[in-house]
Amino acid sequence: MPDTTMDEEDSAPTIETTVTASDQSAERPSTSSTGRTVIEARDLSVYYGQERALDEVSIPILDKQVTAMIGPSGCGKSTFLRSINRMNDLIDAAHIDGELYFEGENVYDDDIDPVALRRRIGMVFQHPNPFPKSIYDNVAYGLRVQDRTDNMDQRVETALKRAALWDEVKDQLDKSALDLSGGQQQRLCIARAIAVDPDVVLMDEPASALDPIATSKIEDLIEELAEEFTVVIVTHNMQQAARISDKTAVFLTGGELVEYGDTDQIFENPEHQRVEDYITGKFG
Amino acid sequence: MSTLLVAGGLLAAGIDPSFWVVLFSAFAVPVGYVVGSTVVTESDGRAGVLGPFVLVGGALAGAALERQLAIEGLESYLTPTLLLNSWDGLTASNAGVYPQIVGSVVVVGFMAVLAFPVGIGAAIYLEEYAPNSGWGGRLATLLEVNISNLAGVPSVVYGLLGLALFRNALGFGTGIVVSAAGTLGLLILPIVVVSAQEAVRSVPDSLRQASYGMGASRWQTLRNVVLPESVPGVLTGTILALARAIGETAPLVIIAVATTTYTPPSGLFSSATALPLQIFAASANAKPEFRHGVVPAAAVVLLVLMLLMNTTAIVVRNRYEREY
Numbered sequence: 295m296p297d298t299t300m301d302e303e304d305s306a307p308t309i310e311t312t313v314t315a316s317d318q319s320a321e322r323p324s325t326s327s328t329g330r331t332v333i334e335a336r337d338l339s340v341y342y343g344q345e346r347a348l349d350e351v352s353i354p355i356l357d358k359q360v361t362a363m364i365g366p367s368g369c370g371k372s373t374f375l376r377s378i379n380r381m382n383d384l385i386d387a388a389h390i391d392g393e394l395y396f397e398g399e400n401v402y403d404d405d406i407d408p409v410a411l412r413r414r415i416g417m418v419f420q421h422p423n424p425f426p427k428s429i430y431d432n433v434a435y436g437l438r439v440q441d442r443t444d445n446m447d448q449r450v451e452t453a454l455k456r457a458a459l460w461d462e463v464k465d466q467l468d469k470s471a472l473d474l475s476g477g478q479q480q481r482l483c484i485a486r487a488i489a490v491d492p493d494v495v496l497m498d499e500p501a502s503a504l505d506p507i508a509t510s511k512i513e514d515l516i517e518e519l520a521e522e523f524t525v526v527i528v529t530h531n532m533q534q535a536a537r538i539s540d541k542t543a544v545f546l547t548g549g550e551l552v553e554y555g556d557t558d559q560i561f562e563n564p565e566h567q568r569v570e571d572y573i574t575g576k577f578g
Numbered sequence: 579m580s581t582l583l584v585a586g587g588l589l590a591a592g593i594d595p596s597f598w599v600v601l602f603s604a605f606a607v608p609v610g611y612v613v614g615s616t617v618v619t620e621s622d623g624r625a626g627v628l629g630p631f632v633l634v635g636g637a638l639a640g641a642a643l644e645r646q647l648a649i650e651g652l653e654s655y656l657t658p659t660l661l662l663n664s665w666d667g668l669t670a671s672n673a674g675v676y677p678q679i680v681g682s683v684v685v686v687g688f689m690a691v692l693a694f695p696v697g698i699g700a701a702i703y704l705e706e707y708a709p710n711s712g713w714g715g716r717l718a719t720l721l722e723v724n725i726s727n728l729a730g731v732p733s734v735v736y737g738l739l740g741l742a743l744f745r746n747a748l749g750f751g752t753g754i755v756v757s758a759a760g761t762l763g764l765l766i767l768p769i770v771v772v773s774a775q776e777a778v779r780s781v782p783d784s785l786r787q788a789s790y791g792m793g794a795s796r797w798q799t800l801r802n803v804v805l806p807e808s809v810p811g812v813l814t815g816t817i818l819a820l821a822r823a824i825g826e827t828a829p830l831v832i833i834a835v836a837t838t839t840y841t842p843p844s845g846l847f848s849s850a851t852a853l854p855l856q857i858f859a860a861s862a863n864a865k866p867e868f869r870h871g872v873v874p875a876a877a878v879v880l881l882v883l884m885l886l887m888n889t890t891a892i893v894v895r896n897r898y899e900r901e902y
Contacts (some may be wrong), residue, residue: 436794
């Protein structure tokens with residue numbers, strides 16, 4: 295096992311990466327609401343059995359921007375993320391009130407097929423979860439289940455390049471994905487999600503299980519991905535949200551969306567006292 | 579293969595003792611060393627295959643030792659005659675269990691064809707498709723509890739069920755392959771379901787989520803992710819089930835399978851007997867050489883047969899486990 299695990303530190307020195315990340319966030323213009331709304335929640339509530347996990351949330355998510363969801367544990371931010379591509383359908387006890395529009399259509403309408411929806415909205419999970427298959431088969435998985443097997447080698451290579459993993463794995467595409475390091479596995483999961491050219495990429499704390507170097511690589515990657523995809527990211531790490539996102543939504547206890555706006559404004563001058571308390575670390 | 583080795587080892591009963599010593603030191607010792615060191619250094623998943631080697635090696639070593647020490651022992655009945663001849667209830671040295679071996683293999687093989695798809699299918703349905711909540715969920719829970727209970731029901735009861743179902747209700751003939759396979763199939767079905775359920779359940783949910791998140795349907799997720807991951811566990815369950823079925827005697831007695839036949843079954847609707855039944859019958863034979871000679875010899879044959887089936891299943895399982 296150790297001899298097949300590749301050394302991530304070799305490919306990029308730590309300091310450089312961190313500097314690049316912070317530079318980019320400093321230069322990033324605080325984009326105002328010029329973008330097109332791709333996803334819009336209207337009074338969206340989610341219940342698990344009797345328990346309310348999300349309380350009448352209304353929020354727009356704009357095209358080709360990074361929208362961060364922050365808040366303490368159990369505040370409903372992951373629930374919101376999973377209700378966008380109807381992953382909550384997999385939980386029997388979950389039920390939903392309100393509407394969630396994706397490209398103008400309510401995804402909870404009866405005639406919407408969740409399988410087709412998830413083909414347009416990719417997802418990356420908290421813990422890297424590559425399939426116990428080869429690296430190639432992992433990236434090709436979505437293409438295969440969607441019957442898009444033409445130019446597969448090319449698509450796999452493109453996806454791995456976009457996920458900044460190609461140089462590290464190009465000589466061992468037939469090796470088990472489980473032999474990669476945690477950070478590489480997570481980038482593989484990102485490659486897997488973007489290989490099928492989704493419109494939106496949902497990320498549920500994609501870096502929380504990774505070390506700082508791997509985290510900064512993922513962060514760089516997210517900023518690049520936002521040029522082509524709409525990215526919604528849930529994170530516990532407020533600095534991360536400040537670094538990489540254009541818009542930030544702050545959820546507080548009880549599944550309540552307290553504030554939504556430009557990231558710079560949320561972090562510098564929040565409207566609500568509770569948000570300021572949370573961001574400055576007084577609670578949460 | 580192992581059966582041939584056993585037969586070969588036993589053939590050598592009449593050969594000069596010194597030949598054995600030479601053969602043992604020139605052949606068995608190095609082979610034993612290679613096998614032993616392979617198991618020690620690359621033990622992952624291969625230790626289970628060792629069983630037949632130990633058995634064969636033990637038999638050979640025992641035979642060699644007996645000759646070398648010139649022990650005036652009992653006459654061995656574990657001879658090629660036993661494997662190749664038909665049954666002879668009068669002369670022990672002429673008695674063979676060839677029809678019974680074929681009968682056991684055919685019955686258990688057909689049973690596997692009947693029971694495994696149904697059992698594995700039921701397990702997949704209960705784990706992946708059955709509802710978790712509401713009335714459907716309660717029904718599924720009730721079914722699961724019942725299946726677990728059925729796994730513990732004594733085999734005689736399954737014999738009665740088989741008698742009622744296959745002979746009385748469906749009107750099949752008495753003691754034919756289909757009835758025997760069906761009865762044993764019912765007997766092992768709960769074992770297959772429970773163990774396959776366990777295997778399917780042990781596939782991490784994160785993999786299912788990853789697959790659904792990629793826009794895979796339930797069936798695609800099942801076929802591409804869940805099934806390949808659970809194959810080793812499912813096969814472990816089927817190994818247990820096979821081992822249980824091939825040794826069952828009581829239900830076959832109840833459905834009136836003949837204890838002694840002189841020809842192997844010619845088809846699914848011809849009568850057949852199984853090895854344990856023949857052992858059971860021979861243990862009541864008036865002649866002591868049957869009770870003390872043929873019965874234990876046939877029991878060894880039954881054990882080897884079971885080990886061979888298990889070895890096949892273990893090899894298949896290990897092949898799957900080592901893929902990634």
